[in-house]
Amino acid sequence: MSPARNDKPLTLALSKGRIFDETLPLLAAAGVQVAEDPSASRKLILPTSDPGLQIIIVRATDVPTYVQYGAADFGIAGKDVLDEHVAANPDGIYQPIDLNIARCRLAVAVRKGFDYQSAVQQGSRLRVATKYVQATREHFAAKGVHIDVIKLYGSMELAPLVGLADAIVDLVSTGNTLKANNLEAVEDIAPISSRLIVNQASLKTRSARLQPLIDAFARASAAKA
Numbered sequence: 001m002s003p004a005r006n007d008k009p010l011t012l013a014l015s016k017g018r019i020f021d022e023t024l025p026l027l028a029a030a031g032v033q034v035a036e037d038p039s040a041s042r043k044l045i046l047p048t049s050d051p052g053l054q055i056i057i058v059r060a061t062d063v064p065t066y067v068q069y070g071a072a073d074f075g076i077a078g079k080d081v082l083d084e085h086v087a088a089n090p091d092g093i094y095q096p097i098d099l100n101i102a103r104c105r106l107a108v109a110v111r112k113g114f115d116y117q118s119a120v121q122q123g124s125r126l127r128v129a130t131k132y133v134q135a136t137r138e139h140f141a142a143k144g145v146h147i148d149v150i151k152l153y154g155s156m157e158l159a160p161l162v163g164l165a166d167a168i169v170d171l172v173s174t175g176n177t178l179k180a181n182n183l184e185a186v187e188d189i190a191p192i193s194s195r196l197i198v199n200q201a202s203l204k205t206r207s208a209r210l211q212p213l214i215d216a217f218a219r220a221s222a223a224k225a
């Protein structure tokens with residue numbers, strides 16, 4: 001007989017890199033250690049010092065999907081990723097906490113010297129390359145600017161340099177990536193940070209185990225705000 005769902009370890013979905021790295025101190029604040037570093041290992045399921053908690057390593061953009069379907073009880077995802085996901089799949093995910101990690105901003109950027117203000121005032125269509133299609137459409141619709149969106153999956157900074165787009169919508173933190181590619185930010189769209197997300201069914205059926213972790217994350221992230 002298969003074990004009851006409540007006997008399975010709680011599953012936390014994380015992406016490797018900055019979100020994994022910045023989540024380690026939050027887990028430590030909850031008394032949980034992770035022995036393996038996913039950047040140095042090929043393992044996708046990582047045990048923790050708590051036998052009742054395991055971590056799965058997925059692509060950043062896939063974290064909300066694992067949580068929505070309950071394959072992970074909870075996860076951590078950037079607001080950028082989450083907003084795109086929720087626009088297409090509004091149900092099943094509860095977002096209790098802003099963890100104040102992986103902070104950056106979503107911004108419009110263009111080639112240095114491109115007259116963005118004139119381009120948006122002229123009423124002609126602007127070609128915008130981005131991974132963030134929903135946020136981009138909403139931003140320009142609110143400004144009353146007509147755009148053609150070109151969906152990309154990475155290296156957006158290249159698009160204005162090779163004539164694929166007039167502008168990009170991408171994440172900016174230090175500004176070093178824009179600078180290195182002779183681009184400049186011309187408009188901020190939204191501040192971005194990572195959120196704890198929880199499967200709504202898990203929150204009901206596994207709250208005795210989930211809630212102490214949610215509370216510990218909330219305390220640790222409030223201290224960072």
Ligand SMILES: Nc1ncnc2c1ncn2[C@@H]1O[C@H](COP(=O)(O)OP(=O)(O)OP(=O)(O)O)[C@@H](O)[C@H]1O
Binds near residue numbers: 061
């Ligand atoms: N330069 C940055 N500074 C701070 N936070 C960032 C930065 N770039 C991205 N983030 C945040 O970290 C999250 C994860 O980014 P990461 O670079 O690890 O994955 P990704 O490369 O965007 O995803 P994928 O591998 O699926 O393409 C983003 O969704 C965003 O919220």
Ligand SMILES: O=P(O)(O)OC[C@H]1O[C@H](OP(=O)(O)OP(=O)(O)O)[C@H](O)[C@@H]1O
Binds near residue numbers: 155
């Ligand atoms: O303003 P900066 O500090 O330069 O940060 C901005 C860069 O960070 C992100 O890329 P990331 O480092 O995650 O690379 P990736 O998209 O290739 O994963 C983002 O897509 C920008 O390219």
